Amino acid sequence: MVSRVIPVDPFDLVIFGGTGDLARRKILPGLFRRFCSGQMPAEARIIGAARSDLDADGYRTMVADAIAEFGGKTLAECGQLPAFLEALDYVMIDARGDQGWAELKTKIRANVITAYYFSVGPGLFGDIAKRLNSWDIADADSRIVVEKPFGRDLASAKELNASLAAEFDETQIYRIDHYLGKETVQNLMAIRFGNLLFEPLWNAQYIDHIQISVAESVGVGGRGAYYDKSGAMRDMVQNHLMQLLCLIAMEPPSKFDPDAVRDEKLKVIRALQPVAPHEMVRGQYGPDGDDPSYREDAGDARSFTESYVALKTQIANWRWSGVPFYLRTGKRLKARTSEIAVVFKELPHSIFEESGDQTQNVLAIQLQPNEGITLDVTIKEPGPGGMRLAHVPLDMTFAETLGDDAEEAPDAYERLIMDVIRGNQTLFMRGDEVEAAWAWTDPIIESWVDRHDVPKVYEPGSTGPEDALALLHRDGRKWRDLAP
Ligand code: BG6
Numbered sequence: 361m362v363s364r365v366i367p368v369d370p371f372d373l374v375i376f377g378g379t380g381d382l383a384r385r386k387i388l389p390g391l392f393r394r395f396c397s398g399q400m401p402a403e404a405r406i407i408g409a410a411r412s413d414l415d416a417d418g419y420r421t422m423v424a425d426a427i428a429e430f431g432g433k434t435l436a437e438c439g440q441l442p443a444f445l446e447a448l449d450y451v452m453i454d455a456r457g458d459q460g461w462a463e464l465k466t467k468i469r470a471n472v473i474t475a476y477y478f479s480v481g482p483g484l485f486g487d488i489a490k491r492l493n494s495w496d497i498a499d500a501d502s503r504i505v506v507e508k509p510f511g512r513d514l515a516s517a518k519e520l521n522a523s524l525a526a527e528f529d530e531t532q533i534y535r536i537d538h539y540l541g542k543e544t545v546q547n548l549m550a551i552r553f554g555n556l557l558f559e560p561l562w563n564a565q566y567i568d569h570i571q572i573s574v575a576e577s578v579g580v581g582g583r584g585a586y587y588d589k590s591g592a593m594r595d596m597v598q599n600h601l602m603q604l605l606c607l608i609a610m611e612p613p614s615k616f617d618p619d620a621v622r623d624e625k626l627k628v629i630r631a632l633q634p635v636a637p638h639e640m641v642r643g644q645y646g647p648d649g650d651d652p653s654y655r656e657d658a659g660d661a662r663s664f665t666e667s668y669v670a671l672k673t674q675i676a677n678w679r680w681s682g683v684p685f686y687l688r689t690g691k692r693l694k695a696r697t698s699e700i701a702v703v704f705k706e707l708p709h710s711i712f713e714e715s716g717d718q719t720q721n722v723l724a725i726q727l728q729p730n731e732g733i734t735l736d737v738t739i740k741e742p743g744p745g746g747m748r749l750a751h752v753p754l755d756m757t758f759a760e761t762l763g764d765d766a767e768e769a770p771d772a773y774e775r776l777i778m779d780v781i782r783g784n785q786t787l788f789m790r791g792d793e794v795e796a797a798w799a800w801t802d803p804i805i806e807s808w809v810d811r812h813d814v815p816k817v818y819e820p821g822s823t824g825p826e827d828a829l830a831l832l833h834r835d836g837r838k839w840r841d842l843a844p
Contacts, residue, residue, distance in 0.1 A: 368781040370403035370472045374464065376455065376488055377479035378408025378419070382507065384426035386538075387479060389435060390774030392427050395447070396438035399778060402447070407467055409453045409460065419450035455484045461495040468497055475780050477505040482516075486523030493527050503780050505534040508599055509590065510789075513805070514798040521791040530791060534780050539600040540787040541772030541779075544731045548607045548700070549616070551725070551733065558723070559612070561704065563679045568720060568837075571701040572604050574689040574727075575842050578696070579645060579820070580657045580667065588658040591665040591805075592642075596689040598801040602629065603789070604700055604727075605685060609675055618785035622793060629796040633674040635804050641827040642813060643668035645692035648820035654692075664808075666815045667691045670828040671804070672835075686832060688839070692820040695844035698727040703837075712749055719751045722840075729844065732757035 373391075375383050394400040408419045424445060427435055449467055453460030468474055476492060478485055485506055492498040504524070511517030524533055539545055552558060561567070574596060580587040587595060606625035613620035644667050647653040654667045668690030675685065704721040722736040734753035741750040779787055807813075816825035823829075823842050832838050 365397050365399050367399055367401045368404075368473075368778055370401050371475060371781050372405045372407065372468050372472055373475045373477060373777070373781075374407045374409050374451075374468075375477045375479055376409050376453070376484070377477075378450070379410040379412045379414070379422060380479055382479050383408070384422070385430045386771065386773040387477065387777065388423050389427050389431040390771050390777060392431060392435055392438070392441070392444050393770065394774050394778060395444045396435065396440055400447075402443070403472070405447055405449060405467075405469070405472075407449045407451060407464070409451045409464060411452065411454065413452055414450050416448065416450045420445040420448050423448055455480065455491070456487050461491055461497070465495055465497050473501070473503075473781055473783075474498065475503040475505060475777075477777075477780075479507055482506075482509060482511065482520055485520055486526075489524050489527040498528070500529075501532075502528075503532050503534055503783070504528055505536060505777075505780055507536055509594065510535055510599075510794050511798060512590070512594060514795060514802050517794050517798045521795065525791070531785070533791070534776075534785060535789040535791070535794060536773075536776055537599050537603050537789055538772040538776065539603050539727075540789075541774075541776040542727055543770070544725060544727045544733075545604065545607065546787070547731075547733070548604075548725055549621075552607075553612055553616075564681050564683045566704055567683055568703045568705045569684045569686060569835075570605075570608060571686045571699075571703065571840055572601055572608075572688075573701075573840070573842065574601060574604075574698040575693040575823075576689075576691045576696050577693060577821075579652070579654065579692045584657040584659055587667075588660055588663055588665045592667055592669040592689050592691070593801060593805055597669060597671075597687060598797050599789075601687050601689055602797050602800075605632075605687070608700060608702070609680060609685070611679070616786065618788075619790075621786050622790045626790070626793050626796055627677075628675060629793060629800060631675045631677045631680075632800045633676055634800075635671050635673050637807055637811065639673070639831065640669065640671035640804065641825055641831055642666035642808065642815040643690060643818045643825035643828070644815040645690075645820045646817040648692075651820065653817075664812075664814060668693070668815070668818060668824045668828075670824065670831055672831060684835065686837075686839070688824065688828060690818075690824050694821055694823055694842045696729060697842055697844050699840065700725040700727070701840050712747060724753075724840070726757075730757055 375387060377383060391400060391406060424441060451460045451464045453464060478488055511520050606628045609628045610624035613624045644654040655661050655663050658665065670688035672684050672686050702723040706720055724734045726732050733756045736751055736753050738749050738751050741748040776787060816827055818825040
């Protein structure tokens with residue numbers, strides 16, 4: 361397949377928190393990858409803005425180190441690092457004070473696209489937005505990019521939205537959920553809306569249930585202090601799993617355009633049913649030999665925060681009436697694997713009565729690590745022996761089917777940053793979407809607090825707490841294997 365790289369227009373991108381972890385791991389290596397592929401034009405400028413006492417050369421050294429550490433093999437071989445570093449600049453800035461803002465203003469050029477990436481805690485979003493305007497740095501075409509967590513409940517998300525709306529129009533605000541930048545997540549839309557095959561079956565008449573699993577094998581590690589105030593529900597379900605659910609469940613938008621897509625996603629979130637206490641399970645990973653337990657990682661021997669959550673929810677509309685959506689996510693599980701499985705109903709009548717068990721068709725969309733799609737189908741087992749049936753996957757693992765193009769699959773962040781420059785908000789969350797997601801999440805978390813719910817301890821390397829198995833068993837179903 362031919363790759364078609366269209367350079368974006370020249371831009372000035374300011375990264376607040378430009379020395380931070382996310383900038384070093386994802387944003388800067390991602391930009392460099394787009395520079396190597398020819399998508400970031402030579403006239404583009406990236407300006408790190410942070411509290412660290414650095415000059416432009418010091419920043420370039422830091423970025424070169426970050427790319428060496430996190431950039432991977434392809435980047436190491438790109439050979440254009442000196443030219444990329446030339447595009448970098450740095451301003452030492454105080455987000456809550458006056459220092460650095462006048463200098464930043466002198467560095468922003470007229471007649472190029474300007475984007476401001478808030479790679480900082482949400483507590484600073486309002487301060488930075490305000491100063492960008494009071495120092496007359498941003499204009500009506502500037503874009504601002506904000507990271508999760510976008511609040512910790514509905515009230516705080518509303519406050520954040522209000523503080524940004526006071527300074528910028530919604531069309532200028534890009535709320536990142538990096539799951540929307542993942543290759544297979546976008547493929548989900550291509551599969552649903554680019555093929556005739558699936559859409560007629562995509563409803564309660566043919567689909568038995570849907571499973572969304574995002575499993576990680578690592579623990580919370582050094583992020584324990586942050587994570588303990590959040591937990592799996594806020595950290596993963598309210599945003600990433602919710603976005604996956606929206607893409608699976610939404611009605612076909614009239615076109616692939618930001619508001620058409622986001623309107624449909626919003627309708628799904630608003631139609632989500634509340635989750636009853638017996639329809640959710642929380643867990644915490646225990647110790648594993650010398651490896652610390654969740655509570656040790658969190659630094660709180662009495663922490664009640666969940667590192668695992670599984671739940672069952674339903675969508676109250678015609679398409680999905682009666683179809684359960686089972687969601688689960690957790691850390692320190694058996695494998696790092698993320699999958700959406702659409703499990704179809706059993707045949708209304710089998711003509712092959714003698715031929716043993718019957719399975720259901722399953723469309724499995726594997727997000728990571730091996731991006732691809734399989735469709736489990738029933739065929740006749742080849743050779744003699746009568747009409748014996750076999751269940752086999754029609755496999756479209758992208759690395760095999762698409763060859764080199766799939767191996768070069770871009771990181772979620774780089775694609776999303778290019779979309780910011782292109783001014784395309786389709787893969788970003790709108791303010792009302794985020795608020796609706798919190799409106800569904802809040803009562804779940806409140807019910808845990810009210811009931812003093814204690815997470816079940818699960819064994820690291822397992823599939824999570826036993827109770828999560830029962831969540832499906834009682835409905836006569838079972839979770840799919842967490843295979844890597
Ligand atoms: C982040 C969460 O948003 O997503 C992390 O804060 C989580 O806790 C991460 O580990 C998972 O992202 P990915 O792309 O590795 O699946």
